[in-house]
Amino acid sequence: MAWGACTLLLLLLLVVLGAGGGGGGGVHCLEVTRSRRALQRRHHLRSRAESGATILELRHHGGGGGGLGKSGERSREEELGGLFSSDAARVSSLQRRAGGGGGSWAEDEAAAAAATGRVPVTSGARLRTLNYVATVGLGGGEATVIVDTASELTWVQCAPCASCHDQQGPLFDPASSPSYAVLPCNSSSCDALQVATGSAAGACGGGEQPSCSYTLSYRDGSYSQGVLAHDKLSLAGEVIDGFVFGCGTSNQGPFGGTSGLMGLGRSQLSLISQTMDQFGGVFSYCLPPKESESSGSLVLGGDTSVYRNSTPIVYTTMVSDPVQGPFYFVNLTGITIGGQEVESSGFSAGKVIVDSGTIITSLVPSVYNAVKAEFLSQFAEYPQAPGFSILDTCFNLTGFREVQIPSLKFVFEGNVEVEVDSSGALYFVSSDSSQVCLALASLKSEYETSIIGNYQQKNLRVIFDTLGSQIGFAQETCDYI
Numbered sequence: 001m002a003w004g005a006c007t008l009l010l011l012l013l014l015v016v017l018g019a020g021g022g023g024g025g026g027v028h029c030l031e032v033t034r035s036r037r038a039l040q041r042r043h044h045l046r047s048r049a050e051s052g053a054t055i056l057e058l059r060h061h062g063g064g065g066g067g068l069g070k071s072g073e074r075s076r077e078e079e080l081g082g083l084f085s086s087d088a089a090r091v092s093s094l095q096r097r098a099g100g101g102g103g104s105w106a107e108d109e110a111a112a113a114a115a116t117g118r119v120p121v122t123s124g125a126r127l128r129t130l131n132y133v134a135t136v137g138l139g140g141g142e143a144t145v146i147v148d149t150a151s152e153l154t155w156v157q158c159a160p161c162a163s164c165h166d167q168q169g170p171l172f173d174p175a176s177s178p179s180y181a182v183l184p185c186n187s188s189s190c191d192a193l194q195v196a197t198g199s200a201a202g203a204c205g206g207g208e209q210p211s212c213s214y215t216l217s218y219r220d221g222s223y224s225q226g227v228l229a230h231d232k233l234s235l236a237g238e239v240i241d242g243f244v245f246g247c248g249t250s251n252q253g254p255f256g257g258t259s260g261l262m263g264l265g266r267s268q269l270s271l272i273s274q275t276m277d278q279f280g281g282v283f284s285y286c287l288p289p290k291e292s293e294s295s296g297s298l299v300l301g302g303d304t305s306v307y308r309n310s311t312p313i314v315y316t317t318m319v320s321d322p323v324q325g326p327f328y329f330v331n332l333t334g335i336t337i338g339g340q341e342v343e344s345s346g347f348s349a350g351k352v353i354v355d356s357g358t359i360i361t362s363l364v365p366s367v368y369n370a371v372k373a374e375f376l377s378q379f380a381e382y383p384q385a386p387g388f389s390i391l392d393t394c395f396n397l398t399g400f401r402e403v404q405i406p407s408l409k410f411v412f413e414g415n416v417e418v419e420v421d422s423s424g425a426l427y428f429v430s431s432d433s434s435q436v437c438l439a440l441a442s443l444k445s446e447y448e449t450s451i452i453g454n455y456q457q458k459n460l461r462v463i464f465d466t467l468g469s470q471i472g473f474a475q476e477t478c479d480y481i
């Protein structure tokens with residue numbers, strides 16, 4: 001019933017976006033889709049679970065649908081390689097903030113300054129994304145943005161653009177929005193931005209009443225620069241006046257064809273903090289397993305009746321941290337593979353980041369190696385294949401009609417068990433199944449912070465309750481469309 005209302009809102013969002021009007025019920029659902037269609041060609045898999053194992057049916061991707069030729073296959077792998085190296089760069093960028101190294105962020109900024117006006121390395125793969133996007137109303141128009149729980153500031157590309165990444169659809173044009181205004185240097189939001197980005201330098205432009213400029217940068221050379229501004233934000237009919245965001249006039253990075261990022265992090269400038277009155281600091285998402293022809297949802301507000309979860313919601317407490325940043329930390333106390341508990345001293349590190357913007361879950365080496373060893377022992381009957389990019393545990397599954405994939409379960413503090421969807425255990429690098437990899441990666445050092453990525457959050461309702469300081473999980477089938 002309640003979901004019906006939600007779906008309706010979703011349709012409204014698509015059709016009359018930005019028109020405003022009452023959202024009703026305090027629940028607002030946004031469509032969340034893969035921005036990159038059909039990158040990973042899907043096998044038609046019929047799955048079932050059987051005592052600690054999920055059984056996937058594998059079929060040859062034969063005739064119908066026009067297979068990629070040899071060169072097509074190669075460029076697809078190049079593209080995947082590019083995405084995974086971007087992912088690795090993001091992971092190391094997050095480390096530098098999570099680790100709290102004071103100088104690291106400034107170093108990132110220096111790198112960004114050097115990168116200004118320069119097209120970053122490698123191929124077009126960097127302009128693609130495996131992330132999740134949602135469409136919102138901003139000013140009088142709309143913007144499709146990557147949903148990012150590890151960012152504090154929402155930003156979009158703004159006209160006139162000195163340098164913009166390739167965006168589908170028109171740029172946000174401040175001149176055409178009467179409710180738009182830049183924020184002055186002496187505003188509290190500008191102070192918050194300086195705290196958020198750890199930089200005081202260069203935040204203020206010149207002039208009588210200098211505007212507040214921002215620089216967000218990532219280790220792979222991607223960045224967004226512009227001014228802090230505010231305008232009307234519209235989320236499925238709920239209008240937030242004076243929403244603070246970055247109006248980016250110099251942007252470069254692996255942002256797909258999107259307008260920019262939606263910052264859902266745990267800090268003052270994030271969308272969640274700015275909409276505290278409307279949504280009570282609670283949001284949740286359900287990420288669809290398929291890269292096309294299905295949608296998940298981002299739900300703002302804490303009404304659980306709109307979820308379509310098939311198991312009860314289990315909550316684990318958020319772990320607070322001196323260098324909080326925008327991150328959602330939880331305490332990962334264990335992992336099971338095929339029902340078998342993995343032993344590792346590395347779990348004592350406790351805090352891991354739950355992130356919607358990282359693709360592949362990265363674990364500290366001791367935990368990763370223990371997980372890998374257990375997986376290999378349970379998967380021993382399948383021939384191994386060479387590693388691919390950050391994925392080092394791969395198999396050649398060509399010729400197998402059925403493959404038993406051990407279930408993967410995360411255990412969080414409070415004995416909260418979260419089973420990863422069967423689509424989140426393996427990554428099909430090649431469409432003929434000759435290179436299928438365990439979809440987990442190792443961090444470089446024990447001192448880094450493990451990150452639960454979006455590939456392992458598919459078909460789950462993940463609830464971020466910032467006031468209650470807890471994160472909830474429940475099984476849910478997320479392909480609504």
Ligand SMILES: *[C@@H]1O[C@H](CO)[C@@H](O)[C@H](O)[C@H]1NC(C)=O
Nearest residue numbers: 184185186187188208209210
């Ligand atoms: C910011 O500076 C302007 C111009 O100097 C001044 O009019 C305004 O009151 C200041 N605002 C705050 C919040 O200090």
Ligand SMILES: *[C@@H]1O[C@H](CO)[C@@H](O)[C@H](O)[C@H]1NC(C)=O
Nearest residue numbers: 319331333349350351413414
């Ligand atoms: C994580 O949970 C374990 C087990 O409950 C506890 O001993 C440890 O102190 C927790 N770590 C953190 C960082 O909260």
Ligand SMILES: *[C@@H]1O[C@H](CO)[C@@H](O)[C@H](O)[C@H]1NC(C)=O
Nearest residue numbers: 383385396397398399434435
């Ligand atoms: C994968 O296994 C199949 C069947 O055993 C074999 O014919 C093929 O050469 C292997 N492919 C690779 C890339 O190793």
